[in-house]
Amino acid sequence: MARLPGAPNIDIFDTAGRQEIDDALIQELKELKEFLQPQETLLVVDAATGQQAVSVATHFNDALEITGIILTKTRRGCALAARPCRCVK
Numbered sequence: 001m002a003r004l005p006g007a008p009n010i011d012i013f014d015t016a017g018r019q020e021i022d023d024a025l026i027q028e029l030k031e032l033k034e035f036l037q038p039q040e041t042l043l044v045v046d047a048a049t050g051q052q053a054v055s056v057a058t059h060f061n062d063a064l065e066i067t068g069i070i071l072t073k074t075r076r077g078c079a080l081a082a083r084p085c086r087c088v089k
Contacts, residue, residue, distance in 0.1 A: 026063045030063060044070045046073050
């Protein structure tokens, strides 16, 4: 598919909806991120994941330094996007 002049280049890589985080997945994503050097790294999480989404986001952020989170399948069509914060300890 041809891209319009000046349009951003957007590539999406899907981890097949895995909720379990394993070392092989994280290593593969680290290598992919290093190779592609993206401007943004967004984590998409099913809102039905609930509180587990916080753990998943923290783990992915620690490993990949994500730049944002998108929650999908929220009730009543609400959508939320957030940027992780770096808390000073």
